[in-house]
Amino acid sequence: MIITKPIVVASLLILVPSLAWAQDMSAEFRLAAAPNNISGCIRADPQFTRVHAFTLTGGQAEVRASGGIDTKLKLTKPNVYETDYQLGQLHLHLVADLAATPPSLTVTEKNLGCKWTGVKK
Numbered sequence: 089m090i091i092t093k094p095i096v097v098a099s100l101l102i103l104v105p106s107l108a109w110a111q112d113m114s115a116e117f118r119l120a121a122a123p124n125n126i127s128g129c130i131r132a133d134p135q136f137t138r139v140h141a142f143t144l145t146g147g148q149a150e151v152r153a154s155g156g157i158d159t160k161l162k163l164t165k166p167n168v169y170e171t172d173y174q175l176g177q178l179h180l181h182l183v184a185d186l187a188a189t190p191p192s193l194t195v196t197e198k199n200l201g202c203k204w205t206g207v208k209k
Contacts, residue, residue, distance in 0.1 A: 111144075112144055112145050112146065113143075113144045113186075114141065114142065114143045114144070115141075115142045115186075115191060115208045115209070116139050116140070116141055116142070116208070116209045117139070117140045117142065117192070117193040117206035117207065117208060117209065118137070118138075118139050118140075118206050118209060119136045119137055119138075119140060119193065119195060119204040119205060119206040120137065120204065120205065120206060121133050121136065121137065121202075121203070121204050122202070122203040122204065122205070125202050125203065126200060126201070126202070128200050128202070129197065129200055129201075129202030129203075132175075132178060132197075132202065133204075134155060135153070135155030135156055135157070135175065136153075136155060136195055136204040137204070138153050138154050138155050139153065139154075139209075140152070140153040140157065140193055140206070141153065142184050142193060144169075144186075147163075148160065149161040149162075149163070149169040149184065151171075151182060151184065151193070156175055157173065157175065157182075159171050159173045159182065161182060161184055165187070166187060167185070167186040167187035168183065168184070168185050168186065168187055169183070169184040169186070170182065170183045170184075172198075178197050178200075178202075179197060179198040179199055180195055180196070180197055180198070181195070181196045181197075181198060182194070182195050183195075183196075190207045190208050191207065191208040192205060192206065192207050192208070193205070193206050193207075194206075
């Protein structure tokens with residue numbers, strides 16, 4: 089029993105850091121506008137209803153889309169990445185929730201209350 093305890097402790101010291109470091113991954117999300125978006129939001133739909141690519145490499149998260157979004161995100165909770173982003177006159181808040189089932193990407197506009205959401209394809 090005395091030998092087992094050091095082995096368990098050593099195993100935990102190796103395992104815990106690897107659990108904390110997120111694995112590299114990529115995912116695609118196709119966003120859809122919330123049905124209650126106002127007309128100012130609907131005009132921005134072409135930027136958001138395209139495929140958005142989320143990548144996580146070496147602990148660095150990023151979202152890219154052909155509509156002009158290209159931004160890095162910060163880890164805010166385990167498997168949840170967020171950022172604030174300016175696109176023209178839109179003040180956006182992006183949340184990539186990899187802990188959700190299925191993983192999701194949500195974009196909200198801070199002033200108008202617009203919202204677009206999508207799940208991993």
